Amino acid sequence: MRQKQLRFIVTFHTTAEAMALEKLCRTLGIKGKLISAPRALSPDCGIAWRSPIETASAVKKAIAESGLEIHGFHEMEL
Amino acid sequence: MIYLDNAATSLPKPPAVIDAVVHAMKHMGNSGRAAHENALDASRLIYEAREAAARFFGAAKASQVIFTCNATEALNIAIKGLFGAGDHIITTVLEHNSVLRPLYELENQGASLSFVKADPMGRVRYEDFEALIRPETKGIVCTHASNLTGNLLDIKRIGQLASERGLLFIVDAAQTAGVFDLNIRDMKIDALCFTGHKSLFGPQGTGGLVLAEGVLPRPLKSGGSGVQSYLRSQPAELPTRLEAGTLNGHGLAGLLAAFCFLNEIGLAEIRRREAELTRHFYEAVSKIPGITVYGDFSQERAAIVSLNLEGLSSSELSDILSEDYGIATRPGAHCAPLMHEALGTVEQGASRFSFSYLTSDDDIEAAAAALKELSQ
Numbered sequence: 001m002r003q004k005q006l007r008f009i010v011t012f013h014t015t016a017e018a019m020a021l022e023k024l025c026r027t028l029g030i031k032g033k034l035i036s037a038p039r040a041l042s043p044d045c046g047i048a049w050r051s052p053i054e055t056a057s058a059v060k061k062a063i064a065e066s067g068l069e070i071h072g073f074h075e076m077e078l
Numbered sequence: 079m080i081y082l083d084n085a086a087t088s089l090p091k092p093p094a095v096i097d098a099v100v101h102a103m104k105h106m107g108n109s110g111r112a113a114h115e116n117a118l119d120a121s122r123l124i125y126e127a128r129e130a131a132a133r134f135f136g137a138a139k140a141s142q143v144i145f146t147c148n149a150t151e152a153l154n155i156a157i158k159g160l161f162g163a164g165d166h167i168i169t170t171v172l173e174h175n176s177v178l179r180p181l182y183e184l185e186n187q188g189a190s191l192s193f194v195k196a197d198p199m200g201r202v203r204y205e206d207f208e209a210l211i212r213p214e215t216k217g218i219v220c221t222h223a224s225n226l227t228g229n230l231l232d233i234k235r236i237g238q239l240a241s242e243r244g245l246l247f248i249v250d251a252a253q254t255a256g257v258f259d260l261n262i263r264d265m266k267i268d269a270l271c272f273t274g275h276k277s278l279f280g281p282q283g284t285g286g287l288v289l290a291e292g293v294l295p296r297p298l299k300s301g302g303s304g305v306q307s308y309l310r311s312q313p314a315e316l317p318t319r320l321e322a323g324t325l326n327g328h329g330l331a332g333l334l335a336a337f338c339f340l341n342e343i344g345l346a347e348i349r350r351r352e353a354e355l356t357r358h359f360y361e362a363v364s365k366i367p368g369i370t371v372y373g374d375f376s377q378e379r380a381a382i383v384s385l386n387l388e389g390l391s392s393s394e395l396s397d398i399l400s401e402d403y404g405i406a407t408r409p410g411a412h413c414a415p416l417m418h419e420a421l422g423t424v425e426q427g428a429s430r431f432s433f434s435y436l437t438s439d440d441d442i443e444a445a446a447a448a449l450k451e452l453s454q
Contacts, residue, residue, distance in 0.1 A: 014303075044309075047118075
């Protein structure tokens with residue numbers, strides 16, 4: 001069983017938003033990956049961005065500077 | 079077969095487009111429906127295509143690009159999603175049924191329509207657009223080029239008028255996307271509707287709607303979106319708002335390759351070559367006794383030459399060209415009933431010869447030689 005750790009999660013309204021954030025983070029060299037959106041954050045299906053907790057401020061800054069629209073920021077044990 | 083029916087669909091397609099579709103069909107999952115790599119690869123590729131289309135048509139954000147299965151679907155979303163009962167809409171007699179029929183449906187529901195007329199050469203008077211505006215006018219819907227004559231409309235001029243008068247402006251770019259520069263911001267277009275399989279050189283079943291920022295048509299379809307699944311309604315956000323159901327990911331892989339193909343050549347070179355082919359054919363056939371060519375050849379135009387040969391219906395002419403000479407053209411009404419009425423060709427129809435960047439000079443000469451022989 002994979003050991004849980006605190007992660008930074010971004011949720012989206014649309015798949016296009018998720019693709020845009022993945023591309024942005026890849027460009028900026030921010031670690032992370034797209035995952036199935038955790039049930040606890042949203043009852044919807046869909047995908048979410050998961051990053052190491054220490055990248056949270058970098059991800060938030062990148063989103064703010066790019067004008068990218070997202071649904072919300074979260075921190076949770078995953 | 080000498081293929082001169084590119085206004086219906088371009089043929090041949092660039093090999094890179096075909097390869098991209100085949101590759102996608104071997105590897106692609108369903109975009110937005112899971113986070114495994116096959117699904118994510120589909121989402122990534124579709125997002126790349128969305129970005130490519132946004133750049134190509136001057137949209138600021140990829141989410142302003144809605145993928146559809148063709149220009150008809152895009153036009154239906156734009157027309158039915160932005161207009162309704164009580165609205166007055168201005169359009170032209172140049173339009174294809176993909177514009178006319180959605181508008182007639184709205185008319186039956188209480189909208190009213192006005193048509194900018196065309197002269198016998200298929201030309202409009204731009205002052206007519208302004209003269210038709212009423213207090214209840216909500217928008218203008220028009221084609222960028224007649225699919226029958228190839229005449230272009232000055233979209234920038236009409237867009238400027240629409241913007242000044244606070245009207246929505248919807249453009250049917252089925253015959254021009256991939257040849258002429260189209261920028262929704264410069265041309266003040268609110269909804270640009272395109273198909274992927276004509277001058278863009280993509281696969282059939284691809285197309286799209288490019289929306290200006292803040293323009294939000296009501297959804298035409300509702301259904302699966304892969305997100306916000308417990309909402310009873312279609313999600314409000316673009317592009318998901320207008321893209322219910324699985325997208326044509328395989329086709330969009332081809333469309334992305336097609337955008338790359340066009341960007342590599344450049345639209346200026348494509349226009350130069352298409353104009354050369356069109357001029358070559360027009361000069362060869364317009365002097366043949368018994369041939370009537372339709373449209374205005376004194377201006378820049380789409381690569382379309384529609385004509386009739388005296389004594390033959392257009393269906394007879396196109397069938398003879400196909401059976402005896404192996405030349406593919408399109409006869410009949412071309413889904414443009416009002417344009418045929420304006421040209422006086424309802425009975426005879428017209429045989430349409432249409433070219434692409436990949437048409438050869440030999441094809442043009444063979445078609446002109448066949449027409450010359452048939453006229454004798």
